[in-house]
Amino acid sequence: MKRIGLKVAYDGTDFAGYQIQPNERTVQGELESVLKNIHKGMSIRVTASGRTDTGVHARGQIVHFDTSLSFPVDRWPIALNSQLPADIRVLEAADVPADFHARYSAKTKEYRYRVLTSAQADVFRRNYTYHVRYPLDVEAMQRAAVQLLGTHDFSSFCTAKAEVEDKVRTIEDVALWREGDELIFSIRGNGFLYNMVRIIVGTLLEIGAGKRSAEEVAKILAARSREAAGKTAPGHGLILWSVEYDEWQAGK
């Protein structure tokens, strides 16, 4: 038995999220269905660094699975891509140690969020950016964003119904910059709660719009309540950018 790690990109537009569900088209479902073919009907379970929601994209999702097949590791992307739909691509495969775990071994994850700030909507980016028509005070958003750096209880930035108990996470990097007519938000941390990036982005957009002040962030964190933060930004602007491991640098 060997454990294989895969770096996977997908366009989340036509998926009901990453996680397998009956009667829904999911990324995990597609991956497992192709692996089952390759393993002659044997079910193979795929484990990801984390699930992504409906419409959320990935440039560097990491998954692992165990196999008794022994062909060279660089054949895996070719074998899988030849059967996968065009909106999922396996970019890399690696032999990983038997104790490697896509979720538990992850050191940090980076997410990005794209906001389109042009006056006109763009048909070609409608599924990859969140279009915001109001003017944004980017400097205020940056002042707000840096307050998220470090270790905090992120209860205010987590869906209220989340079941996880420990809501303390560490944000190692946060940045916000203009790229043409887009505003790109990047956040890297040791883990993210459910909807955390989207609630952070939604809150920063309210700060950028002048509905809240940049100085409010400390208060929102201290409140430890979902009601204290802003709206959840839509999923289609979000992309799982990369996942980093000690054992494997494929997420870069």
Add this chain to the structure above:
Amino acid sequence: MKRIGLKVAYDGTDFAGYQIQPNERTVQGELESVLKNIHKGMSIRVTASGRTDTGVHARGQIVHFDTSLSFPVDRWPIALNSQLPADIRVLEAADVPADFHARYSAKTKEYRYRVLTSAQADVFRRNYTYHVRYPLDVEAMQRAAVQLLGTHDFSSFCTAKAEVEDKVRTIEDVALWREGDELIFSIRGNGFLYNMVRIIVGTLLEIGAGKRSAEEVAKILAARSREAAGKTAPGHGLILWSVEYDEWQAGK
């Protein structure tokens, strides 16, 4: 009665082309259906600068229609976009003269074609670029492309079943350049035959791959036969970039 010109962008992915057809989702069909709503059930015919095929995109398609409604011209984009699907956007509207005709008044049209040259397919550009894995001699392609400049009989670069009689067209500009991992092809002329740009691109790719020499272009033109040219490149790499008129510069 007033004639209105519209500059329209669309993502061709989910359309069976521009031209209206029964039981198919088309750009013209969507535009006419929304115009019918706005005109309280009265059918409004929309005329475009030209049709585009299944999967072909437009950044600056121009259409016109006649209306008895008299609201300010800058309200048209807002009124139409509020009812159009997200993969069609009206970017501009203009009052045009009664004798303006989206097709017959067009002076020149520019098409672009995007070829993705990276080793890996890109899930986010799969519908907007043609992915080519073999190495391309761009310099040879450029030498070939400039031979298309000027006025020629383009019968060799036209689908054999095309019904038009006069196959003489003038190419005013042709260019080919790298943009990141893409190769962009641009062609501007006074008119294009059916599949002409896609057959030109397909032929240039065969030259870039070394299957044909750059010097063959004159011979292909002289043959006046579809068999002399290369394969038709896929529609999804093609985009109608702009249309220019004396009366209206909206196509820019």
